[in-house]
Amino acid sequence: MNLIRSMLVAVSGLSAGYAIADTTADTTGYPLTLDNCGKQISFPAAPNGTVTIGQSATEILYALGMGDQVLATSVWFTPVLPPFSELNASVERIADNDPSFESVVNKRPELVAVQYEWHVGATGSVGTREQFDDLGIATYIMPADCDTKDNTTGGDGMRTAAFSPDHVYKGIAELAEIFDMQPAGEALIESLETREADAVATAAQLDLPDDLSAVFWFSSPDTGVAPFVAGQLGAPGYMMKTLGIRNVIQSDEEWPTVDWETIARANPDVIVIAHMDRRRYPADDVAAKRAFLQSDPVTREMQAVQNGHIIEMDAHAMSATMRTIFGLETLADALSGMSFER
The missing domain is CATH 3.40.50.1980 (Nitrogenase molybdenum iron protein domain)
Structure with a gap:
């Protein structure tokens, strides 16, 4: 299920919630x-x-x-x-x-x-x-x-x-x-809680490695500099922990900057990149992110890049918002189509 379809399905679930207010x-x-x-x-x-x-x-x-x-x-x-x-x-x-x-x-x-x-x-x-x-x-x-x-x-x-x-x-x-x-508030919360539980149940059925690891890349002031990546305690950290994924970034900062050499040494199995319309930084563009990962001499050697284990996620889902639940669904959905060999 692609990003847009995931969002549409998620929103239809919210709309349905109002009927049971x-x-x-x-x-x-x-x-x-x-x-x-x-x-x-x-x-x-x-x-x-x-x-x-x-x-x-x-x-x-x-x-x-x-x-x-x-x-x-x-x-x-x-x-x-x-x-x-x-x-x-x-x-x-x-x-x-x-x-x-x-x-x-x-x-x-x-x-x-x-x-x-x-x-x-x-x-x-x-x-x-x-x-x-x-x-x-x-x-x-x-x-x-x-x-x-x-x-x-x-x-x-x-x-x-x-x-x-x-x-x-x-x-x-x-x-x-x-x-x-x-x-309306109770209905919205109930709908989100249901979607959260369903995403967790979906992930529980996946045959994922016990040591599966990931990094979430939000953006960068430029593609060649240290990126803003998700710390372990924010919304992406919640997604990873909920689905049994290890975050290779151990900082408690919300979005620390970590150089690519350090990330490459950690060699995550999956890279999740933010998709957004904002263009404050060159790396806000998801196409620029992909091009950098595949061309840079350091990043292109990471197994996630070589295996095509790059997941696009709505940028707003990576923040602490109701869209975080949609991000959880996006992640569980994408992992269901990936194979991890050890």
Whole structure:
């Protein structure tokens, strides 16, 4: 099953989840107060108007049926999930990457929903939470980027414990509570949990070597320099551990840079490369990744390259988002078509 088909199947599963929503779910009692990434936030009522900084927050709000509340979006890696294409086309995209503080507040939102704390945090590239507070704008950061994660270390942060999909489900549940959309939140979580269990069951039936190893390559400032690869505790680490795969990168950093010589010495059985529309770096292009792996004198000798064990994965699935579950499916699916001889 290819990448696009995997995504379509996954999304159809989400859509099916709405039909089994529990209409007796609790409703939100306002004022609502939540602890969010080390900060207490309060809502006197459901927010009227939201700007999203991060694709994850955008797609979750769409999936909760709150698309009409999204005033503008920013920070995109891949196309929006197919069921939301028409909706998303009607929502202003104020930036493909980091928006300016002014462009966000000029939309006059009551809530800014954020995927990465480094965009809106103590040293936020867009702004601090205090700056938004001063204007009476609430901020909500997806828990998957701060639970079990220290974002004060610079770069993409350091995991203090392993990522779990529970952190994504927490974000879905809390956004649903903020907007008083609990039935939709419960249905979405149930659908994702089912897909997660099915992917694990699929992988359990595979005859994989006990010592199977892999590396996840997100991108690089250029193809010939040390790549950004997945540490052991982030979303790719969860995928590998869940399917019984050893990550050759042992760092607790979310996306450490590791030189190709070191990766080649580890000689992973599988290389997973990110597929994205973003073009911040030359190596964002999946074709450029493949061309480099097959032509560089160091990388072309790795057994994963020689055996054709290169898997393309939606870049957004490699982040701690609901698409991580789709990435788990992509990985299990791809491994089912590979042969590993020892």
